[in-house]
Amino acid sequence: MPTSVMPTSKPEGGQQPLAAVTALGLRKAYGDKTVLDGIDLRIPAGSVFALLGPNGAGKTTTVQILSTLISADGGQAQVAGHDIAASPDGVRAAIGVTGQFSAVDGLITGEENMLLMADLHHLPRRDGRRVAAELLARFDLTEAAKKPASTYSGGMKRRLDIAMTLVGSPRIIFLDEPTTGLDPRARHTMWAIIRALVSDGVTVLLTTQYLDEADELADRIAVLDGGRIVAEGTAEELKRLIPGGHVRLRFTDPAAYRGAATALRDVARHDETLVLQISSDGSQRELRAILDRLDAAGIEADELTVHTPDLDDVFFALTGGSAGGTARRHAPDPQDTPDPRNAPDPRDTPGQPKENVR
Amino acid sequence: MSSLSLAVRDASTMLRRNLLHARRYPSMTLNLLLTPVMLLLLFVYVFGDTMSAGIGTGGAGRSAYLAYLVPGILLLTIGGTTIGSAVSVSTDMTEGIIARFRTMAIHRGSVLIGHVVGSVLQCMASVVLVGAVGVAIGFRSSGATVVDWVLAAGLLTLVSLALTWIAVGMGLSSPTAEAASNNATPLIFLPLISSTFVPVHAMPGWFQPVAEYQPFTPAVETLRGLLLGTHIGHNGWLAVAWCVALTALGYFWSKARYDNPATR
Numbered sequence: 292m293p294t295s296v297m298p299t300s301k302p303e304g305g306q307q308p309l310a311a312v313t314a315l316g317l318r319k320a321y322g323d324k325t326v327l328d329g330i331d332l333r334i335p336a337g338s339v340f341a342l343l344g345p346n347g348a349g350k351t352t353t354v355q356i357l358s359t360l361i362s363a364d365g366g367q368a369q370v371a372g373h374d375i376a377a378s379p380d381g382v383r384a385a386i387g388v389t390g391q392f393s394a395v396d397g398l399i400t401g402e403e404n405m406l407l408m409a410d411l412h413h414l415p416r417r418d419g420r421r422v423a424a425e426l427l428a429r430f431d432l433t434e435a436a437k438k439p440a441s442t443y444s445g446g447m448k449r450r451l452d453i454a455m456t457l458v459g460s461p462r463i464i465f466l467d468e469p470t471t472g473l474d475p476r477a478r479h480t481m482w483a484i485i486r487a488l489v490s491d492g493v494t495v496l497l498t499t500q501y502l503d504e505a506d507e508l509a510d511r512i513a514v515l516d517g518g519r520i521v522a523e524g525t526a527e528e529l530k531r532l533i534p535g536g537h538v539r540l541r542f543t544d545p546a547a548y549r550g551a552a553t554a555l556r557d558v559a560r561h562d563e564t565l566v567l568q569i570s571s572d573g574s575q576r577e578l579r580a581i582l583d584r585l586d587a588a589g590i591e592a593d594e595l596t597v598h599t600p601d602l603d604d605v606f607f608a609l610t611g612g613s614a615g616g617t618a619r620r621h622a623p624d625p626q627d628t629p630d631p632r633n634a635p636d637p638r639d640t641p642g643q644p645k646e647n648v649r
Numbered sequence: 650m651s652s653l654s655l656a657v658r659d660a661s662t663m664l665r666r667n668l669l670h671a672r673r674y675p676s677m678t679l680n681l682l683l684t685p686v687m688l689l690l691l692f693v694y695v696f697g698d699t700m701s702a703g704i705g706t707g708g709a710g711r712s713a714y715l716a717y718l719v720p721g722i723l724l725l726t727i728g729g730t731t732i733g734s735a736v737s738v739s740t741d742m743t744e745g746i747i748a749r750f751r752t753m754a755i756h757r758g759s760v761l762i763g764h765v766v767g768s769v770l771q772c773m774a775s776v777v778l779v780g781a782v783g784v785a786i787g788f789r790s791s792g793a794t795v796v797d798w799v800l801a802a803g804l805l806t807l808v809s810l811a812l813t814w815i816a817v818g819m820g821l822s823s824p825t826a827e828a829a830s831n832n833a834t835p836l837i838f839l840p841l842i843s844s845t846f847v848p849v850h851a852m853p854g855w856f857q858p859v860a861e862y863q864p865f866t867p868a869v870e871t872l873r874g875l876l877l878g879t880h881i882g883h884n885g886w887l888a889v890a891w892c893v894a895l896t897a898l899g900y901f902w903s904k905a906r907y908d909n910p911a912t913r
Contacts, residue, residue: 359751380754383752388748390749396746399666407666410658411659455749
């Protein structure tokens with residue numbers, strides 16, 4: 292993988308395909324438990340990169356290493372052009388980190404938290420006050436600014452957390468599970484915040500165990516499992532990795548079922564349940580072809596379902612048990628793979644199962 | 650910005666944060682003051698007449714015992730206050746904000762320095778408060794010169810610094826606030842078995858070394874000497890040596906713990 296270097300100052304002129312973060316063969320073990328088993332990453336400047344994986348996959352460890360919180364046992368990485376081992380302070384000056392556990396000081400007020408960050412970034416007093424007030428307003432915290440942060444709701448704490456991260460105008464932001472534990476509304480607010488960051492030209496590395504979140508926000512996604520990257524690409528590329536697009540027709544009348552099975556070619560039959568399954572990409576043209584054939588045969592299905600492969604399928608196919616990239620259709624142990632369908636509210640998950648009953 | 654002025658600036662920012670905590674939540678600091686004040690009142694008004702016999706002042710009674718007692722109580726106050734420092738360091742380390750500080754381009758030691766300076770200031774404030782109680786119930790430092798006062802203040806600061814660094818090390822090594830509080834009990838336990846309440850020679854022979862060879866006894870004897878004009882002798886240097894040694898021990902212990910949080 293070619294290693295590009297991003298200048299420490301803001302990139303000048305136009306969009307260049309520079310890498311904000313590169314990593315080669317990152318390894319980390321705690322005792323004899325290998326947490327990261329050779330991670331390679333290349334995150335273009337100004338993009339959103341998602342590390343997707345179940346609990347214990349190594350997402351947080353990756354972020355902790357890249358943000359200089361802990362050191363790697365092996366491999367190397369550059370963040371904003373600085374080597375994480377040789378020049379950690381160079382890295383720190385360019386990044387902002389919002390960890391999995393809220394990194395706010397609960398004993399002091401939201402405003403005091405912001406001013407603390409301003410002081411630590413050595414902003415002149417007046418600038419510090421201005422930046423704090425602006426960010427508090429931008430994240431809808433002005434009203435709560437004088438209250439202790441410990442009294443904030445989960446969503447407010449997370450917003451304060453990100454506001455604090457932005458005080459130093461970092462060029463690269465690490466967000467470790469930014470929406471875990473948030474209610475649907477707060478989750479959507481957070482998504483809007485992240486999109487706004489990107490439009491400012493900031494590079495974002497986020498970790499998530501929610502597929503819809505990666506689908507929604509990320510330009511590129513790396514699927515992490517057991518300390519290895521088992522797949523990487525855009526959401527579309529990942530979806531193409533696995534088969535699974537199909538149309539399902541369900542019948543109550545066995546005669547209609549048999550008729551349809553004859554009228555349509557290439558169907559998978561499920562005789563006990565009277566269900567036919569036809570491979571399809573779910574496009575209007577293919578659907579019409581199926582419906583035309585059924586009409587011509589004078590058959591009406593009781594239910595028609597279109598299933599396009601979504602990241603759930605990719606996730607379950609890629610992260611089922613032992614890593615190594617062997618795609619399996621279903622995860623053998625559902626306990627290891629959090630079901631994203633448990634996400635807070637189905638209405639709020641536009642990237643969710645595209646299964647529409649008609 | 651030079652690295653020194655960076656360190657000073659970041660450390661003073663952290664100090665402001667710690668003082669804000671102490672001001673916003675004074676209950677722990679005030680609770681820790683109860684122990685020395687209660688001990689002072691207990692020993693002066695309940696045991697005072699009896700105890701005065703043990704210090705060999707020939708029946709001078711309660712007021713003589715009060716004078717004997719106050720210096721040790723002031724040092725016990727410092728020990729008690731630093732328990733609070735151990736707890737607050739331990740609590741702080743479990744907060745996400747410490748991880749944030751570690752990923753920022755700030756002076757690495759500023760978090761701990763902020764805690765230490767804040768704790769020393771709290772110790773001195775506590776000493777003043779408990780000292781004021783002592784004065785209110787009749788303590789007078791007879792014949793102490795300005796130099797004695799300055800030296801006394803210097804000794805109290807030095808002891809505060811030494812005990813604070815030890816407390817910070819304890820706080821960093823304790824996984825929870827409760828554990829930190831338990832681990833730091835020797836800081837208030839040791840002065841109880843020093844020469845705070847009775848002279849070492851009034852103790853049973855086998856116990857005398859325990860009281861003699863611990864950091865509080867030389868400090869108590871030195872402070873007593875400075876405030877009351879009693880004989881200090883080698884205790885002065887011994888007290889300073891203890892403080893320097895404990896400060897160094899606490900500093901390197903804390904630094905190692907802070908730099909390797911995984912070994913916690």
